[in-house]
Amino acid sequence: MTKPNEPPDKDFRATLPADLQALDRELSGIRIEERPSFGPELEGELAEAWRAHQASRGEARPRWRRTLLAAAVAGLMIAGVAVPGARAAVLGLVRTVAEEAFPNFFGPEEQAEVQLPEIEVTEPASPEPETEVVVSAADPFEEPEPPVHQFSTLPEVPTTLPELLSRREAEQIIAAEYPAELKEAGVGGSVELQFWVTSMGMVENISFQNGSSHLQLNFAAARAAQKFQFKPATVNGVPVGTLVKVTVHFHAMTGQGGFAPDTSTSGG
Amino acid sequence: MKIRGEVEESSRSKTDPRADSGLPPDFSEWFRDHQPTVYRYVRFRIANREAAEDVTSQVFMKALKALDRYDPNRAAPRTWLLRIARNAVTDHLRSLKRRSSLHVSLDRVPDLVADVPSQEERVLREERIEALLNASRELKPADQEILSLRYGAGLGNREIAEALKISGNAVAVRLHRALARLKVVVEKQRRD
Numbered sequence: 358m359t360k361p362n363e364p365p366d367k368d369f370r371a372t373l374p375a376d377l378q379a380l381d382r383e384l385s386g387i388r389i390e391e392r393p394s395f396g397p398e399l400e401g402e403l404a405e406a407w408r409a410h411q412a413s414r415g416e417a418r419p420r421w422r423r424t425l426l427a428a429a430v431a432g433l434m435i436a437g438v439a440v441p442g443a444r445a446a447v448l449g450l451v452r453t454v455a456e457e458a459f460p461n462f463f464g465p466e467e468q469a470e471v472q473l474p475e476i477e478v479t480e481p482a483s484p485e486p487e488t489e490v491v492v493s494a495a496d497p498f499e500e501p502e503p504p505v506h507q508f509s510t511l512p513e514v515p516t517t518l519p520e521l522l523s524r525r526e527a528e529q530i531i532a533a534e535y536p537a538e539l540k541e542a543g544v545g546g547s548v549e550l551q552f553w554v555t556s557m558g559m560v561e562n563i564s565f566q567n568g569s570s571h572l573q574l575n576f577a578a579a580r581a582a583q584k585f586q587f588k589p590a591t592v593n594g595v596p597v598g599t600l601v602k603v604t605v606h607f608h609a610m611t612g613q614g615g616f617a618p619d620t621s622t623s624g625g
Numbered sequence: 626m627k628i629r630g631e632v633e634e635s636s637r638s639k640t641d642p643r644a645d646s647g648l649p650p651d652f653s654e655w656f657r658d659h660q661p662t663v664y665r666y667v668r669f670r671i672a673n674r675e676a677a678e679d680v681t682s683q684v685f686m687k688a689l690k691a692l693d694r695y696d697p698n699r700a701a702p703r704t705w706l707l708r709i710a711r712n713a714v715t716d717h718l719r720s721l722k723r724r725s726s727l728h729v730s731l732d733r734v735p736d737l738v739a740d741v742p743s744q745e746e747r748v749l750r751e752e753r754i755e756a757l758l759n760a761s762r763e764l765k766p767a768d769q770e771i772l773s774l775r776y777g778a779g780l781g782n783r784e785i786a787e788a789l790k791i792s793g794n795a796v797a798v799r800l801h802r803a804l805a806r807l808k809v810v811v812e813k814q815r816r817d
Binding site: 368372373376377380381384385387388391392395396399400402403404405406407408410457568571572 | 645646648649652653656660661664665671673678681682683685686689690748753754757772775776777782797800801804805807808811
């Protein structure tokens with residue numbers, strides 16, 4: 358912030374020597390006139406971007422609900438770590454929820470059961486004589502060695518990545534969305550997008566990773582991606598949502614569109 | 626989010642037909658109030674109008690994305706927007722520097738000349754503006770910065786002080802020095 362005793366701006370020029378006063382006057386005389394339609398155009402683009410942003414957020418929870426949910430999760434985690442009983446309850450809850458969401462991942466219930474070794478308990482045939490003392494080889498005061506746990510590895514789950522139903526159709530969509538004025542002006546470029554391909558193969562939550570300096574190309578790429586149709590990714594044969602990165606190319610010379618899917622995807 | 630010293634949206638929207646722009650109400654108001662300032666600042670520092678428009682677009686797009694993080698206690702909206710603009714211009718100039726295309730040519734300055742009656746006078750004025758802008762690009766970034774805020778964005782010393790987080794006296798000193806250095810460069814270019 359400024360100090361209260363700073364010199365008023367209107368007096369600044371007066372503090373300068375004559376030659377710098379002339380330069381100050383000259384620079385102050387530069388009138389920057391923007392293109393009259395620039396402001397409204399930009400406002401329209403911003404509104405469009407805002408709508409896309411809002412749509413991608415979908416039915417976002419209100420801030421207070423998110424805060425409450427985060428606090429509840431944090432509380433459960435703390436309780437889960439601190440109290441063994443609570444920890445078991447939380448793990449049980451998580452497993453129940455996860456099993457409902459991904460029944461095939463966990464497999465049938467009986468497979469998850471741990472097979473305990475059978476223990477035979479037999480009554481002694483006759484009471485042992487009181488004088489007989491059985492001495493075991495192990496020292497009773499020596500601490501028993503901890504049991505060695507055998508961790509079994511999780512079974513490999515067959516997965517597939519999402520695929521476009523028709524690459525040709527996708528290219529036609531990109532070409533159709535290529536803004537005519539940019540195409541005519543020979544302006545092309547690439548836009549890297551990231552989006553979620555749902556278990557139904559639909560595109561949601563588009564975001565820009567590396568956009569073009571031409572905003573219209575960014576919006577065109579997002580519009581095109583919204584229309585892509587995918588064969589969804591699968592885990593164990595069950596369709597799941599997946600995060601996908603795709604680079605959409607607008608070729609200025611041909612007016613065609615193309616794209617290159619990124620290999621980095623993550624399922625959910 | 627509430628903007629310092631501005632009218633509540635609920636009362637404004639009843640009277641202002643421009644209120645429904647599809648943008649968040651606060652942001653819409655900022656855009657209308659400060660877009661010309663941001664553009665002039667950017668245009669003063671960037672050699673051609675198309676690039677200045679692109680960078681201005683980026684500034685507001687970034688601001689829109691970062692709207693949730695804006696803290697009115699830390700900066701007024703215009704200061705915040707100009708801060709984003711400074712970074713965007715720096716990024717742009719860095720990319721241009723790699724291509725050595727920082728200089729203004731005559732066909733790119735007509736939008737910087739207004740209120741000039743005769744064609745002859747207009748050409749002379751364009752040449753002079755071209756010389757001044759090209760000379761300013763020889764200065765250190767800090768000098769370019771402060772000159773752009775004063776002569777591009779049209780800010781007063783107090784507002785420049787707020788934008789740069791320095792005192793008003795420091796602004797006056799820096800402006801004085803930047804003008805002196807600009808004059809030296811202009812004269813050197815004239816001799817060459």
